[in-house]
Amino acid sequence: MSRAAQVSGSIRRRLIGQLVLGSAVLAAVLVLLVINLARNVAQDTQDSILMASVTSILDTMTVRDGEISVDLPYAALSMLGNVSEDRVFYRILADGQLLTGYDDLPDPGAPGREGGYVTAPYAETEIRMATAERRLSVGGTPIMVTVSVAQTRQGLMQTLAQVSRVGGAVGVGFFVLAALLAVLTTQSGLRPLRDLAGAVSRRGPKDLRPVKGPVPQEMAPLVTSLNSFIDRLRYSLSRSEDFIAEAAHRVRTPLFTVRTQAEIALRRVERPENRAAIKEMIRALDESSRAAGQLLDHAMVTFRTDHLEKEKVRLDELAEELVDRLRPVADLRDIGLSTQSAGNPVVQGDAVLIENALRNVLDNAIKYSATDSDVAMRIGQQGGQSFIEVRDHAGGFPEGALHRMTERFARGDNAGGTVGSGLGLTIAREVLEAHGGRLTLENKGDGACVTLWFPAS
Ligand SMILES: Nc1ncnc2c1ncn2[C@@H]1O[C@H](COP(=O)(O)OP(=O)(O)OP(=O)(O)O)[C@@H](O)[C@H]1O
Ligand SMILES: [Mg+2]
Known part of the structure; x- marks a missing residue:
């Protein structure tokens, strides 16, 4: 705002x-x-x-x-x-x-x-x-x-x-010249102020680096206070991110223990109403630990996008590795994962973040698909940009709410029966934006088509 x-x-x-x-x-x-x-x-x-x-x-x-x-x-x-x-x-x-x-x-x-x-x-x-x-x-x-x-x-x-005529003309000439000089001097005198305003307003919403360029002496106090304000803001932001990460981490471990105990209890209990209660408990535990995990991931993503380190990342290799890791989960529900790549697209970016973004998109495709369906991934280049496209046959995003799905904690009507926290697409979008790219969501045929776009490197 x-x-x-x-x-x-x-x-x-x-x-x-x-x-x-x-x-x-x-x-x-x-x-x-x-x-x-x-x-x-x-x-x-x-x-x-x-x-x-x-x-x-x-x-x-x-x-x-x-x-x-x-x-x-x-x-x-x-x-x-x-x-x-x-x-x-x-x-x-x-x-x-x-x-x-x-x-x-x-x-x-x-x-x-x-x-x-x-x-x-x-x-x-x-x-x-x-x-x-x-x-x-x-x-x-x-x-x-x-x-x-x-x-x-x-x-x-x-x-x-x-003499009066000449004097008058000289006077008018002097005045015009002086007025012109006044305008030019004012323009050039105010240029550093304009430059500073431009430099600050051109920044991305997450760019909290201090203002470094040299400024005239008179503007030094302004820049110093601006920098100290940015410092305080960054400190308080990183404190809250740290806090979320720490809290999520602390919550996850005991949740896992409780879930294990609940599973053991489920095996022992025979009465249907007790079993239903324990199943409900396990689902709530799953929700909580998924939320804790996603919050932890989100905090990590925020931290890494703030200090983005770029290296060459081969998108096809990254996708293949991820597919190999997710295949067991997909196999459990008989979902086929296929990849098709063209042109060996390479991007400059943080491999951990890109992998995290793609994992969230793939995770959705698998999670929202019915058993025995297919998820197809296409990696390639188009118009100088590199992309990874993930298509499924899971019925697509809820109509009308498509643009909302990348907002924090937003979940669609179709997510009713599945465990989730509504952070997956937020994470993916933030990762792409940090790389200067974008995430697009579409409904194509009988499913969703999510594309990760990377700028030309
Ligand atoms: N492939 C998909 N097909 C249909 N709907 C989808 C698909 N991917 C996401 N959605 C919809 O978008 C919503 C937001 O997705 P997102 O990944 O952000 O959250 P989530 O999957 O609900 O939770 P989590 O944070 O655990 O991933 C989902 O709740 C779901 O309604
Ligand atoms: Mg998700």
Whole structure:
């Protein structure tokens, strides 16, 4: 019986979600940083060119014949014109009076002023203006000359828009890449967990070996507890198997003694009702000792299938030997045993177990057959698989209950008068499953046809 785990959330989804969110925040910060940096650099460049123009104009200003003379250096303004298509404006004031240039340029002391620079609306657009002052002495009177050079900001804005576009694209690219990496990293990070789950769930129901493969450090505690759990389970299973084997063994010997005594008593007793009672007693003893024997066998089979040791087994030889051993029992009831083999099938397996399985099947065929009938065994290969087929004329399995007959302690209606415990076919099935094969039950003609299938070796 397997119980599905109670699922709450998913490590994969959580990791991917957090990593993708982190990437998005990082990408946004990156884009903002790039745009901000670009704006500062572009503004600094424009500012320093504007200031260089202002300084060079200031440098050319002299006092000639008691007048301030301005010799506008063409180079100073062309420097600005070269940088972009932007328009350039200038203004020169002497003690606040316009000497030359555009009088309506914004006041250098307007709000937003920072270290001689100001950004202000002008001529239906926005300009950046640099301003510097110099004291000149005209006829002994100090006069303050103020030079301002301004430039529109379209070029700068265009550059910034371009940088923003590129920055945005880089940001989106970074985000996509980071998200992709997050998914890949999460997948590969969770792979050991998936591998472990796969390895454990692929195991057969009886595979109680510890988990051996190397696992990452973080999973070591999980694997250690899993292994110690498997250990405890194996120990308690083997204890119960041992217990059954021991109990069966202890019961069988005294049962045998009691049966012998009952047989001796039967010979001495004459009264029919006493004889019937003793016969009943002998039958009950037979049932008990058969059950004890089958339980013992079942425990042995369980133990050996847990530690399956494989060797080459020739099925025809194994069958012949078994038939020789069972012949006396069959002869007692005039049942003919025949074997027919083709192709010398050889399988990899535990001969003791295979023999036990076949003995249980043959034992059934003999037990459920009427006297004077035949049991035929066929050994061969088909479709790469090896098989041993046992057919009898005992009326077949009870219709409808066929699939149940390999379950523990299951006995059919037809088993009424026979001694048995319902473990024979269980043992045979478990042996075949441990070998990677299967046991099939069919009704053919007037009897049962039981086949032991072994995988190709
Ligand atoms: N060859 C057969 N022909 C008809 N019925 C069979 C045959 N083999 C098995 N059965 C039916 O299948 C049932 C289960 O068989 P199984 O060998 O597991 O138990 P059993 O023979 O009753 O007891 P035991 O454990 O002693 O073998 C039997 O009780 C019987 O009803
Ligand atoms: Mg049986």
